[in-house]
Amino acid sequence: MTTDSVTILPPAHALTGKVSPPGSKSITNRALLLAGLAKGTSRLTGALKSDDTRYMAEALRQMGVTVEEPDATTFVVTSTGELKAPAAPLFLGNAGTATRFLTAALALGHGRYVVDGDEHMRKRPIKPLVEALQSLGVAIAAPSGCPPVAIDAKGAFGKNHVVIDAGLSSQYVSALQMAAACGSEPFTIELAGADIGARGYIDLTLSAMRAFGAKVEQPTPSSWVIQPTGYTATDFHIEPDASAATYLWGAEVLTKGQIDIGTPSDTFTQPDAKAYDVIAQFPNMPAVIDGSQMQDAIPTIAVLAAFNETTVRFVGIENLRVKECDRIRAVSTGLNNIREGLAKEEGDDLLVFSDPSLAGQSLPADIDTFADHRIAMSFALAGLKIRDITILDPACVGKTYPGYWDALASLGVDLVRNDQK
Numbered sequence: 001m002t003t004d005s006v007t008i009l010p011p012a013h014a015l016t017g018k019v020s021p022p023g024s025k026s027i028t029n030r031a032l033l034l035a036g037l038a039k040g041t042s043r044l045t046g047a048l049k050s051d052d053t054r055y056m057a058e059a060l061r062q063m064g065v066t067v068e069e070p071d072a073t074t075f076v077v078t079s080t081g082e083l084k085a086p087a088a089p090l091f092l093g094n095a096g097t098a099t100r101f102l103t104a105a106l107a108l109g110h111g112r113y114v115v116d117g118d119e120h121m122r123k124r125p126i127k128p129l130v131e132a133l134q135s136l137g138v139a140i141a142a143p144s145g146c147p148p149v150a151i152d153a154k155g156a157f158g159k160n161h162v163v164i165d166a167g168l169s170s171q172y173v174s175a176l177q178m179a180a181a182c183g184s185e186p187f188t189i190e191l192a193g194a195d196i197g198a199r200g201y202i203d204l205t206l207s208a209m210r211a212f213g214a215k216v217e218q219p220t221p222s223s224w225v226i227q228p229t230g231y232t233a234t235d236f237h238i239e240p241d242a243s244a245a246t247y248l249w250g251a252e253v254l255t256k257g258q259i260d261i262g263t264p265s266d267t268f269t270q271p272d273a274k275a276y277d278v279i280a281q282f283p284n285m286p287a288v289i290d291g292s293q294m295q296d297a298i299p300t301i302a303v304l305a306a307f308n309e310t311t312v313r314f315v316g317i318e319n320l321r322v323k324e325c326d327r328i329r330a331v332s333t334g335l336n337n338i339r340e341g342l343a344k345e346e347g348d349d350l351l352v353f354s355d356p357s358l359a360g361q362s363l364p365a366d367i368d369t370f371a372d373h374r375i376a377m378s379f380a381l382a383g384l385k386i387r388d389i390t391i392l393d394p395a396c397v398g399k400t401y402p403g404y405w406d407a408l409a410s411l412g413v414d415l416v417r418n419d420q421k
Helices: 027-037 049-060 097-108 127-135 171-180 200-211 241-254 271-279 295-305 316-321 325-338 373-382 394-399 404-410
Strands: 007-008 014-018 039-047 066-071 074-080 109-117 139-140 151-152 161-166 187-196 216-220 223-226 236-237 256-260 288-290 314-315 343-346 351-352 363-365 387-392 416-420
Touching: 014 351, 027 049, 027 074, 027 097, 027 171, 027 200, 049 074, 049 097, 049 394, 066 161, 074 109, 097 127, 097 171, 097 241, 127 139, 127 161, 127 241, 127 343, 161 363, 161 404, 171 200, 171 223, 171 351, 171 387, 200 216, 200 271, 216 271, 241 256, 241 271, 241 295, 241 316, 241 404, 271 295, 288 295, 295 314, 295 325, 295 351, 295 373, 295 416, 325 351, 325 363, 325 373, 363 373, 373 394, 373 404, 394 404
Parallel strands: 014 256, 039 236, 161 187, 288 314, 363 387
Antiparallel strands: 007 387, 007 416, 039 074, 066 074, 109 151, 139 151, 187 223, 216 223, 314 351, 343 351
């Protein structure tokens, strides 16, 4: 879709039907990297094909890995286990997983690698990971504290123990864990302090690593020991994306409908699936919601909170300020654009002053998505209940859910696509 904006027409009926969310972005990009580090051919099924995963796949191709796409949800990856130094910088758009994961993995390569991204990625912090790799003797530099990152790799870490500050993102830990299995000796990763971004994503990483033959122990809640097993090519199935599912769960409760996503909420292994229990309480969601372990679901829940019976305060969400955009600011801006005073930032907390009477009103608002897929998809939910909600830059959903607008349309939501070329 090339339109510049989409206006959602509130449906006059409950949304019912079946929608299959795309594969998990988080798991797809982990599996792609692990397959690239494994010797042999791996078949990844149920995979997400989106901007983020295509950037990862293309980066692997630049480094000598064969990545085939026989159908819309499969990658077939054939590798020697080595990621060869590419002829040009690796451009990864705004894919945080690809950027962080590759930065650590390439430190064990041979030669010069440059990891870069778009204007948004160049504002996303990577300094804690760079500093951790520098402490291991890796020649790596990121002068701005954000990409681009330049690595002059010599095939090994100089030490077998690292301390990492994961307060900003669990992706730093996941990156080191996946790389460490390709080392030459057992490797210990230890957290600096107890703070860590959504810890559940570490479990996703370890599960994927083990599927490709890694051996990991966790002697304490804040440390891991990874054995130097390398990786073995394997066939690996990727579950649907729990973050994508939150929009469908939200649409279901907002319209009192019934949307079958094909996967029971309690079978997801991704942290954002925890959002289901909160969303299911709508319109009586809790007065305080801790978003620390379901960060990508918070924009969805915050938009639902506008229609809740009582005010909601979101806490534990400070990491949302360093996502694809400052999501706390983007959500508060969007809600206040719908009606001034609907939301307020207090430090890193977000307050949403719920008002069920918003439903059915005409409150014309152009929602700035800040090129962030999650802002676009979340605020589309507001358009299910309020007339004249327009989402700017709707194509940004291609980052993780290219079929999002088609999914809404398949449920009977009318969309006015405004082409302003």
